[in-house]
Amino acid sequence: MAEVKVVSMNSGDDECSYANNSKVQNTLVMKSLAYVEETLMDLATSGFPECLKLVDLGCASGPNTLLVVTEMVKIVGKICQKKNFAVPEIELFLNDLPDNDFNTTFQMVPQIFSELENGEGIKYGNFFVFGVPGSFYRRLFPSKSMHLVHSSCSLHWLSQVPEKLGNNKGNIYISKTSPPGVSEAYAEQYRTDFSKFLRLRSEEVVPGGRMVLTLAARSISDPTSKEFCCKWELLAKALQDMSDEGLVQNEDIDSFNLPFYTPCAEEVKDIVQYEGSFSLDRFESHELVWKDNENIFTKSVRAVMEPMLANHFGTKSFMDKLFQRYEMHVADHLSEEKIKSFYILISLTRKFV
Amino acid sequence: MAEVKVVSMNSGDDECSYANNSKVQNTLVMKSLAYVEETLMDLATSGFPECLKLVDLGCASGPNTLLVVTEMVKIVGKICQKKNFAVPEIELFLNDLPDNDFNTTFQMVPQIFSELENGEGIKYGNFFVFGVPGSFYRRLFPSKSMHLVHSSCSLHWLSQVPEKLGNNKGNIYISKTSPPGVSEAYAEQYRTDFSKFLRLRSEEVVPGGRMVLTLAARSISDPTSKEFCCKWELLAKALQDMSDEGLVQNEDIDSFNLPFYTPCAEEVKDIVQYEGSFSLDRFESHELVWKDNENIFTKSVRAVMEPMLANHFGTKSFMDKLFQRYEMHVADHLSEEKIKSFYILISLTRKFV
Numbered sequence: 001m002a003e004v005k006v007v008s009m010n011s012g013d014d015e016c017s018y019a020n021n022s023k024v025q026n027t028l029v030m031k032s033l034a035y036v037e038e039t040l041m042d043l044a045t046s047g048f049p050e051c052l053k054l055v056d057l058g059c060a061s062g063p064n065t066l067l068v069v070t071e072m073v074k075i076v077g078k079i080c081q082k083k084n085f086a087v088p089e090i091e092l093f094l095n096d097l098p099d100n101d102f103n104t105t106f107q108m109v110p111q112i113f114s115e116l117e118n119g120e121g122i123k124y125g126n127f128f129v130f131g132v133p134g135s136f137y138r139r140l141f142p143s144k145s146m147h148l149v150h151s152s153c154s155l156h157w158l159s160q161v162p163e164k165l166g167n168n169k170g171n172i173y174i175s176k177t178s179p180p181g182v183s184e185a186y187a188e189q190y191r192t193d194f195s196k197f198l199r200l201r202s203e204e205v206v207p208g209g210r211m212v213l214t215l216a217a218r219s220i221s222d223p224t225s226k227e228f229c230c231k232w233e234l235l236a237k238a239l240q241d242m243s244d245e246g247l248v249q250n251e252d253i254d255s256f257n258l259p260f261y262t263p264c265a266e267e268v269k270d271i272v273q274y275e276g277s278f279s280l281d282r283f284e285s286h287e288l289v290w291k292d293n294e295n296i297f298t299k300s301v302r303a304v305m306e307p308m309l310a311n312h313f314g315t316k317s318f319m320d321k322l323f324q325r326y327e328m329h330v331a332d333h334l335s336e337e338k339i340k341s342f343y344i345l346i347s348l349t350r351k352f353v
Numbered sequence: 354m355a356e357v358k359v360v361s362m363n364s365g366d367d368e369c370s371y372a373n374n375s376k377v378q379n380t381l382v383m384k385s386l387a388y389v390e391e392t393l394m395d396l397a398t399s400g401f402p403e404c405l406k407l408v409d410l411g412c413a414s415g416p417n418t419l420l421v422v423t424e425m426v427k428i429v430g431k432i433c434q435k436k437n438f439a440v441p442e443i444e445l446f447l448n449d450l451p452d453n454d455f456n457t458t459f460q461m462v463p464q465i466f467s468e469l470e471n472g473e474g475i476k477y478g479n480f481f482v483f484g485v486p487g488s489f490y491r492r493l494f495p496s497k498s499m500h501l502v503h504s505s506c507s508l509h510w511l512s513q514v515p516e517k518l519g520n521n522k523g524n525i526y527i528s529k530t531s532p533p534g535v536s537e538a539y540a541e542q543y544r545t546d547f548s549k550f551l552r553l554r555s556e557e558v559v560p561g562g563r564m565v566l567t568l569a570a571r572s573i574s575d576p577t578s579k580e581f582c583c584k585w586e587l588l589a590k591a592l593q594d595m596s597d598e599g600l601v602q603n604e605d606i607d608s609f610n611l612p613f614y615t616p617c618a619e620e621v622k623d624i625v626q627y628e629g630s631f632s633l634d635r636f637e638s639h640e641l642v643w644k645d646n647e648n649i650f651t652k653s654v655r656a657v658m659e660p661m662l663a664n665h666f667g668t669k670s671f672m673d674k675l676f677q678r679y680e681m682h683v684a685d686h687l688s689e690e691k692i693k694s695f696y697i698l699i700s701l702t703r704k705f706v
Binding site for chain 1: 404451487
């Protein structure tokens with residue numbers, strides 16, 4: 001098990017654009033595809049199964065959605081060319097929640113098909129794309145059917161906001177000012193959810209089958225560590241500004257808590273070991289440090305959080321105002337301190353017993 | 354092979370509403386589900402396969418989309434209760450073209466799941482829903498994987514407008530005034546497409562697997578027979594009105610021909626026999642006769658044709674004007690003559706050789 005730290009996005013670079021920001025996401029996907037390639041090589045020691053079933057959980061929508069699965073198909077093609085194997089039939093399952101925009105992704109499928117058919121020894125009729133609407137905290141596939149499950153930046157979403165948060169007023173996530181029960185309630189919800197995720201997938205993945213997962217996480221075991229919590233404390237501040245200006249009711253802020261959790265490495269390892277269906281083959285972490293570029297940072301947070309915030313707080317004009325205030329707080333903060341994002345990349349094998 | 358004629362919608366009934374019109378569609382689906390039930394009984398002589406794979410091709414979108422697959426699940430549940438079989442895992446594949454609205458359908462999946470889990474001995478984890486974006490004139494599934502393929506009112510759509518139509522000016526489909534080559538070009542395109550459909554499905558369906566198909570068709574072998582062609586001749590007339598009023602260019606009408614074909618029983622039987630992969634187990638036909646109710650008839654034609662017409666001719670206001678004129682022509686016609694719709698329902702088995 002290799003443990004590597006990659007620091008990027010420490011910038012100060014004027015040319016730092018939104019494209020550069022999505023480059024980071026891309027770097028994560030590319031790192032994870034390196035794992036996928038290794039994994040597929042392992043799965044193909046004596047040829048692939050006749051029909052190879054590959055999954056992307058939390059595929060989202062937009063141009064990058066099909067990137068992972070098309071890269072997977074190309075990797076299979078390359079391995080077959082290199083090892084002189086017959087190309088298997090490949091089923092590609094794209095999963096996300098039922099209210100995800102699958103239409104946009106599906107409309108891009110024909111173009112992706114034509115591109116794939118022109119290279120890597122892949123031919124028409126070799127691969128099939130399916131959409132899978134549903135939460136990955138429920139069963140999605142038949143028993144012992146999937147060979148490789150991939151998920152990038154989705155597993156930090158909890159199945160729900162923890163129930164017993166108590167009085168977390170003025171906060172929207174774990175914070176230094178939260179009562180002691182809050183971080184335990186979040187950690188407990190994460191244990192429940194990630195354990196359930198592993199158990200459900202253990203039923204669906206063939207013995208010897210693999211999972212390659214990228215998770216938003218934290219590098220420090222203290223969940224109230226400022227470097228990781230500050231981005232949500234600053235968002236709570238921006239909401240408080242809105243309340244001070246009479247643009248939102250305090251009750252609406254008090255009733256809002258984020259339904260996600262960023263675990264530390266030990267939590268992830270413990271849960272995998274305790275649940276017991278999968279062995280942990282590889283573990284790698286990536287730290288992104290933000291020193292300035294409040295605008296890009298704000299955009300990247302907004303891109304992820306807006307649908308959920310808008311669902312609770314309403315209109316686009318409210319969001320515009322909220323993120324104007326957020327960006328100011330982020331700028332203040334970055335002028336004195338850094339903000340960290342941290343990712344864990346793991347590769348797991350379904351045990352035979 | 355039973356051959357039955359059912360005449361309905363001959364109305365003259367003032368209470369005949371759009372709901373009544375969709376009742377007819379429903380009757381067709383219910384008839385086809387009776388075949389599906391028989392078929393599933395046959396497939397389950399000594400229990401179901403561990404994982405039963407069921408397909409609906411051309412599922413469209415909207416509230417009725419999930420009707421067929423949920424009924425299939427209920428039928429499987431009932432058979433298992435009656436025969437004391439273990440309920441298999443069931444994969445439900447919903448197929449349509451990539452630009453179909455899958456989002457609306459997917460958003461209804463959670464509700465359907467809860468409903469199904471409350472009856473017929475079906476439990477959580479028994480069934481899985483997948484969207485399959487693609488033309489059924491291409492491969493959609495891995496080899497020898499599907500147990501039952503269902504399709505209702507989709508297989509009259511051709512893969513393209515026939516290429517060699519010659520001069521079909523003033524018409525938009527086969528008509529008495531079309532040059533002799535037109536009906537042969539349509540019939541030839543249908544032979545090519547339906548043969549290809551059968552060959553592709555023969556690769557995907559397990560030996561002994563089944564297909565239940567409902568096709569828009571005609572009861573008379575002459576493809577220019579007025580009873581079946583008049584609805585498109587009247588639509589061509591309405592387009593001509595629009596042209597006379599300067600609302601559309603004549604070239605736009607001349608370049609438009611409908612990409613579908615309604616075969617007669619003999620054509621369907623001949624193609625199935627000639628292609629050779631499937632045996633024809635059952636054959637049934639339904640004739641709908643329209644004697645008045647031009648408004649309902651117009652609505653039903655518009656519901657099916659609008660997306661394609663709008664794609665060629667444009668805006669909603671154009672469509673409103675076109676179908677106002679169409680309804681007048683239909684009313685004139687129905688005051689003197691009837692219009693027929695005709696459907697063929699077939700059940701096929703994948704041969705073992």
